[in-house]
Amino acid sequence: MDQFAAETKVEWREWGPAAFEAAREAGKPILLALTVPWSPECREMDRKTYAEPRIAANVNDGFVPVRVDGDRHPEVRERYIMGGFPSTVFLTPEGTVLTGATYLGPDGFRGILDSVRETWETEGEAAGSVPRSLQTDAPPAGEVTARIEEAMVEQLLAAYDEEYGGWGTDVKFPLPRTVEFALVRARDQATRTLEAIQTHLRDTDDGGFYRYANGRTWSDARTERLLDENAALVRAFAHGYRYTGEEAYRETAERAIEYLTTKLWVDTSGDTSGAFAGSQAGDDTYHRLDASDRASADPPRVDETVFADRNGMAIDALATYAAYTDDERARRYAERARETIAETLVENGAATHYRTDEAVGPTGLLLDQARVLQGLTTSWQVLGEGGPARAIADWAIEHLQTESGAFRDGPADGPGLCSRSQYPLDATVELADALLDLAALADDERYREAAHGAIAAFAGASDRMGVEVAHYAATAARLRSPAVLRVGPRAGSDLHRAALRLADHETVVVPDAGGDEAVLFEDGERVGTAEEPAGLEAVLTGDA
Structure with missing residues (x-):
């Protein structure tokens, strides 16, 4: 209790x-x-x-x-x-x-x-x-076509708020995955939204991001700060920096990482082990204080529960930032959290949601499997180590994927309506995205096939999807036109570091692939090679 x-x-x-x-x-x-x-x-x-x-x-x-x-x-x-x-x-x-x-x-x-x-x-x-989401056996399946991405671009254009930035004309959510989709396809929308988030949702005194704004003008922010939402925004600002070179985006991500690694960091055993706390409560009275008054006030309470899914997102975000900046702090904390989660919350490929001295959370939830896997595949690309990535993917495919390709949200074995399965779109897309990374990193087509089944399972409803699930369209696009950059030298080499900075964020970078060169594959076809960073840039821009 x-x-x-x-x-x-x-x-x-x-x-x-x-x-x-x-x-x-x-x-x-x-x-x-x-x-x-x-x-x-x-x-x-x-x-x-x-x-x-x-x-x-x-x-x-x-x-x-x-x-x-x-x-x-x-x-x-x-x-x-x-x-x-x-x-x-x-x-x-x-x-x-x-x-x-x-x-x-x-x-x-x-x-x-x-x-x-x-x-x-x-x-x-x-x-x-019984809620509607529990009344159907599976989502509406369909074919994964180019129209999915096209329709989402149309949604971006229709829903974008030209006056204040962001999407929609009521409550403003930051929608970091939508920002990432737009960075490649509607960059002005993405950058204006990042600027609005910087201005209105960033806590300039304590660090971190507030959850959302109640007003169209990004006013009346909800001041809670959750680990997963902050991690997603760190990643979005890191990608914004990669595409624009805008120093303010890098500084915003860096400041948020400082918040995560101080206010939300939990030492679990000794000086080298730890992970990230789940959240910090909202308190409007506290957040209306200036910096000097806050220093003498009690800060909002931090829930120090270490959740598998939220830490997976934090590992992903910090590794992404380290890839673009060579930031040692981000790299170090990503490694520490990855080791802690892998050692304490993953067993035989099944992720446990949380574990404390008093209680143990549910095991095998789709969101935990997906987000821990994403953290591991991103850190594999950046740090050169995959940890239990394959075991986590294998467990999810064996225990949660149905014959239709859809993934259940977890074992259907609890009381009440927990005995009924759900097929959540968001968690399914996160898993599919990570499976595409893993397919390239592990050179195993099984993971790509599982990802295709997951995305196809929802394709029949793609024409009804709004901008809040732009991640679905991005993953569908990756399925249709995969890009993989295989880097021969080990992780941390000059060529590998250049690959991380130069490749777009939807390309998988595979380190330590053998040989002395980097090879770019598009749609399975070899399209260019380079042995030096300068040559790699030419390959990736199509100028080689």
Whole structure:
């Protein structure tokens, strides 16, 4: 149970079969509170709603209350979230959904308790429903064609905010993967969006990036700072620096890396071992202080849980930045985190979401497999070591990929709706992208075939995809026109370092490939070779 449960008067139970069995035996519905440690609204609901004695007594008497940390249990989060945190969800004893909401103050909560109790008494289990994402066996498959990339470029043009940058005209999310897609295909959109993020979402005093902005003008930022979102933006700014040479982008990435390696760094055992913490909470009062006042104030709480998926993204981001800059700090911390995750959270190819002295998280979730694999394949390209990359890919393909090519989000063996599989697009694309890297690095076509199956599994819906999943279109393009730069000398050689800086970010760089030259392959065909960095630049630009 999370430490904030003690602030309430509700008699919370842990998520698990015992809670559902208790609900069946008592004939009561379940109240599921989905919270996260970084959300101010979660803390406010604990203090104002769940700590109110009469409400707590009502909950304890008429319901089986269950509390779940959504960061530690993403399999529960993705099945029951009501659009944000906290999520207040009422379930039947079989785990189907009666109703739900996000934040509820005391008055709103009393009203929904009465409504749920009445529904349960009159309709019982029949009142429960299953979310649409769990009602289908597989996504709509199709052919991977050039039209997927073309349609996404059209989406970029249609959704771009010409006045303020970014995509959409309401809430502004940074969308780092969309920025990366645009850097190659609509660079002005990408650079203007990076500049807006620099101006409005960067914490210039403490470092790191805020989550998103509530206003079209990038105003009213949400001040939580999550590891995965910060890592994704480090990577996007690093790519922005690679394509433009803009020093401000490099400095922004560097400052964010400083935040990650200080405020979010957790030493796990000794001076050489460690990894990154999951998040730092939001606190508008703190973030309105100037630098001098912050120095004497208590900073927002850091959740020091080390998550496999978020650390995979951090390893990927720091290795990418090191590739473009030769930055020793980024390289060193990427290596340390990679070793810690591989040694403590990966066993026989299966990644465990987190592990503490008190609890062990779920194992074999698609998002963990995908993001750890991406961290390993990127660090393989940059540092020359793959670690357990092949074992992680093999486990995911064997245990999570279906005959249709789609990937399930994890083992379907939990209580409630966790016994049903989901087929998440985002995690599938991340895995497919990493599998394409691995196919080149390991020289094994099986991984490319698995990636093709994953992308084709969603191709029937590609014409309905928005800019927030531009990563899908980028991966589809890589499938159709793969580019691989095989560098004979070892990682760290002059030719290898030049290859990392000169190749575009959708090209796989394979170090230590044998020989003294670098060879560029496009669509499987050898198109050019070089033995020196100057010659390599000519090959990559088509001037050789």
